[in-house]
Amino acid sequence: MxxxxxxxxxxxxxxxxxxxxxxxxxxxxxxxxxxxxSEAMVLGIAGGLGCGYILWEFKKHDAAILVMGFQNKWNYTTQFMQNFCDRVGxxxxxxxxxxxxxxxxxxxxxxxxxxxxxxxxxxxxxxxxxxxxxxxxxxxxxxxxxxxxxxxxxxxxxxxxxxxxxxxxxxxxxxxxxxxxxxxxxxxxNGSDFDLPAATMAGLEDCVDYLSQSSQTFALPVYKKWAKMMTDTKNKKGWPTVFKEKKGLYSTLRSLHEGIKLFGTAGGGLRNVYADFLGEASDILNQPKLEEAAELYHRVAVLWRNFADAVLPDEIPPLKETKTLLAKKYHIFLSCGTEADAELRQLSQQLQDMEVELNGRFPISDDTMQALFADMQGHLEQIYATEKEALAALAGAIS
CATH class of the missing domain: 3.90.70 (Cathepsin B; Chain A)
Incomplete structure (x- = not known):
C-alpha cells in the first residue's frame, strides 16, 4: 500500500x-x-533556527542526558510544521x-x-x-x-x-x-502555485524574531547561560555541582557530541543547513546581504563542530573510542540502514556497555574534569558571540 x-x-x-x-x-x-x-528551504521557510538546552538527570541509573534544540520552535513541533504548510499553501x-x-x-x-x-x-x-x-x-x-x-x-x-x-x-x-x-x-x-518570495521572507522574519527573544531557555541567551553553568559552583545546575561525583558525566558528554554533530544536524547544529537556505533565499529575494549572513552561519557551524569534538577529547581514551564508534554507527545507519543490522547491533552494544561502565566510574581526575569544563565554557562563549554576530547580519539583511 x-x-x-x-x-x-x-x-x-x-x-x-x-x-x-x-x-x-x-x-x-x-x-x-x-x-x-530542498530540505534547507523547508527548514528556512518553517522558521529556521532555534536554541535550547535542558540537562536531564537520571540519578536512579547514574545517567544524565543533554537535550538541545536547534530548530525554530523545537519544543512546539506541530506549530513549526503548520507554519511551513501555511506559508507554502x-x-x-x-x-x-x-x-x-x-x-x-x-x-x-x-x-x-x-x-x-x-x-x-x-x-x-x-x-x-x-x-x-x-x-x-x-x-x-x-x-x-x-x-x-x-x-x-x-x-x-x-x-x-x-x-x-x-x-x-x-x-x-x-x-x-x-x-x-x-x-x-x-x-x-495543492499544486505548486504559491508565493515563494513571501514564504521565504516570512521564514526569515520568524527566525530573527525567535532568536532575538530574551529567553534563557529558547533564544540566544541560552548559550550565555549555559557557558556560565560550566564553571558555576554555587548554582545547583552548575556542572561542577551536578557532576561532582562524575556520575552521568559520560552519557552527558556523549549526548552533547551526538546531538550537535550526528543526530539530525548535518554536523553543526543545523547551522550549515540554514546557511544553505540563506544562499537560496539570496537568489529568490535578490538580496546579496543574505550571502554575508550565510557565511557567518557557516562559521558558526564550524564552531559547533569543534565544540562537539572537544567534549570527547582524544586525550581521554574511552572518549576517543566513543567518538569513533558513534561516527561509524551513524555512517552505517545513514548509508545502509538495517541492511547492516548485525554491525549496527554490535556497535550499539559496545556503546551501551561503555555507558553502563563509565557513567558510574568515570576515569578522570577532578582537575582534568574542571579543565574540560573550562574548555567547554570557552567554546560556548565563542559560539554565543558569533551567533549574535550572525543574527545581527541576518536581521540587517531583511530590514
Whole structure:
C-alpha cells in the first residue's frame, strides 16, 4: 500500500526530512525552478533556527542526558510544521487519538488512500535505535510511513534505504509518549502555485524574531547561560555541582557530541543547513546581504563542530573510542540502514556497555574534569558571540 510511488528517501533533520520527502514524493515543486524544495528551504521557510538546552538527570541509573534544540520552535513541533504548510499553501491534517484501534485505523486509511503519513514516535521503541530501556518515553521522533507489507510498516527515517518495523512494535512506539496521542500528519499539496518570495521572507522574519527573544531557555541567551553553568559552583545546575561525583558525566558528554554533530544536524547544529537556505533565499529575494549572513552561519557551524569534538577529547581514551564508534554507527545507519543490522547491533552494544561502565566510574581526575569544563565554557562563549554576530547580519539583511 502506497509504497509504489515513494522514491525519495533520507535526509538530515527528522522534522524537515519527513516533510521534504513527503512533498517531493507527492510531486510538489518550487515555482522558481520546478524542482522539489530542498530540505534547507523547508527548514528556512518553517522558521529556521532555534536554541535550547535542558540537562536531564537520571540519578536512579547514574545517567544524565543533554537535550538541545536547534530548530525554530523545537519544543512546539506541530506549530513549526503548520507554519511551513501555511506559508507554502499545503494542507496539513493532524490526526490524534488516545485509542490504539483508532490509531491503527488512521494509519491504515491513510496508506490505503495513497498518502504518506508522518508519525510521532518514541525512539526507544524503534528497534533500529538500540536504546537502553531506561530511555523509554524520553525522546520523541518523527518518521514517514510509506507502506505496509506482510504485517510490517515501511519507514523513511533519514537513511538512504527503507526501514521496516513490525506492526505491534510500531503501535507501541506511537502510543508510548501519551502527549503525542498517536499523532499523524497528512500533507496535501495543492499544486505548486504559491508565493515563494513571501514564504521565504516570512521564514526569515520568524527566525530573527525567535532568536532575538530574551529567553534563557529558547533564544540566544541560552548559550550565555549555559557557558556560565560550566564553571558555576554555587548554582545547583552548575556542572561542577551536578557532576561532582562524575556520575552521568559520560552519557552527558556523549549526548552533547551526538546531538550537535550526528543526530539530525548535518554536523553543526543545523547551522550549515540554514546557511544553505540563506544562499537560496539570496537568489529568490535578490538580496546579496543574505550571502554575508550565510557565511557567518557557516562559521558558526564550524564552531559547533569543534565544540562537539572537544567534549570527547582524544586525550581521554574511552572518549576517543566513543567518538569513533558513534561516527561509524551513524555512517552505517545513514548509508545502509538495517541492511547492516548485525554491525549496527554490535556497535550499539559496545556503546551501551561503555555507558553502563563509565557513567558510574568515570576515569578522570577532578582537575582534568574542571579543565574540560573550562574548555567547554570557552567554546560556548565563542559560539554565543558569533551567533549574535550572525543574527545581527541576518536581521540587517531583511530590514
Amino acid at each position: 502506497s509504497m509504489q510511488n515513494y522514491t525519495q528517501f533520507g535526509g538530515i533533520h527528522p522534522e524537515t526530512a519527513t516533510m521534504t520527502n513527503v512533498l517531493a514524493n507527492q510531486g510538489f515543486v518550487s515555482p522558481h525552478n520546478g524542482r522539489p524544495l 499545503v494542507k496539513a491534517d493532524f490526526l490524534e487519538t488516545g485509542g490504539a484501534k483508532t490509531a491503527a485505523k488512521h494509519l491504515g486509511d491513510a496508506l490505503a488512500d495513497g498518502r504518506f503519513p508522518i508519525a510521532w514516535v518514541d525512539q526507544e521503541k524503534l528497534p533500529y535505535f538500540y536504546l537502553r530501556p531506561m530511555y523509554s518515553g524520553c525522546f520523541g521522533h518523527f518518521v514517514t510511513v510509506f507502506g505496509e507489507k506482510d504485517g510490517r510498516y515501511l519507514l523513511d527515517d533519514r537513511s538512504q534505504t527503507p526501514l521496516s518495523v513490525d506492526g505491534n512494535t510500531f503501535s507501541e512506539a506511537r502510543k508510548r509518549i501519551g502527549s503525542y496521542k498517536n499523532r499523524l500528519l497528512l500533507l496535501e499539496a
